[in-house]
């Protein structure tokens with residue numbers, strides 16, 4: 001998006017295809033993509049607009065897009081975020097207020113916050129019902145429950161906080177600071193990180209640079225090596241006692257390397273299954289099967305599907321007489337994680353079949369993640 005030229009454009013990752021999608025935007029500011037529904041949303045500060053444009057279904061490459069007003073007649077909308085759970089839109093005014101309204105648009109509702117100063121970086125956490133924003137003028141990152149209540153200073157003492165992004169699985173937030181208040185606040189003109197609740201001191205991720213004004217930030221949460229994953233979820237100064245592959249700091253029974261392999265948070269208990277036994281029917285035959293989460297493209301992980309009839313002897317595809325299991329599907333999930341389904345190579349004659357996933361990684365002992373047995377279904 002170019003602010004003065006009012007153009008929305010894109011580039012492919014190979015830098016080979018440059019496409020102009022929209023022109024004539026009026027001081028566009030901030031852009032959010034609803035990837036599930038393939039809709040782009042943005043603010044146009046000078047025209048007092050929030051608009052959206054639908055992208056064509058995949059695999060079509062978007063060309064010229066059609067913009068549609070979501071809200072109009074606004075006062076300097078500058079940063080926005082989407083709550084796709086509650087179907088609401090939140091935006092900040094380049095001034096004192098923060099507003100919200102239905103994602104489908106219509107009439108903007110009364111401001112939900114009016115005491116800010118040059119509000120920036122509005123972000124919403126729909127799961128915990130919290131709203132976060134930066135106040136450039138007051139040099140602080142603040143939050144408040146969407147439903148109302150006291151405003152909390154999460155990270156005060158900054159210089160010119162501007163762009164903000166939440167890393168909800170890691171319980172962290174990142175912000176950029178343009179450094180133009182020149183009061184010597186924390187990491188001016190840099191990229192910084194802290195906790196959603198401000199419980200530990202802010203960390204410098206990129207040290208302030210004298211010659212630029214970092215404006216906004218987003219996060220690519222994929223990680224294909226343990227050190228990259230570790231630096232996302234733990235403080236940079238965390239000790240090896242907490243961050244080692246064999247450690248289990250959240251005491252949920254999964255070591256850090258298993259949390260890395262399954263895509264679960266290492267400092268919080270996990271919600272939902274990561275490995276489960278299922279049944280697969282193929283060509284009229286029913287097979288016991290396992291469904292598990294795998295980190296796509298990981299350079300330092302090996303996953304083995306292991307089967308047993310008695311929980312004593314385990315076999316996998318490195319055991320003679322195989323193959324013992326066959327991968328039947330891979331479905332992409334969040335953050336570079338995929339759901340893999342693998343079935344037993346043969347329809348079992350045993351009353352029940354046990355599966356487990358063996359995860360191996362350099363410098364760590366092998367970890368197994370068990371499942372409940374798959375019982376042979378009785379014919380009715």
Ligand SMILES: [Ca+2]
Pocket residue numbers: 247248249250251252253254255256259266
């Ligand atoms: Ca753990």
Ligand SMILES: [Ca+2]
Pocket residue numbers: 250252254259264265266267268269270
């Ligand atoms: Ca955990």
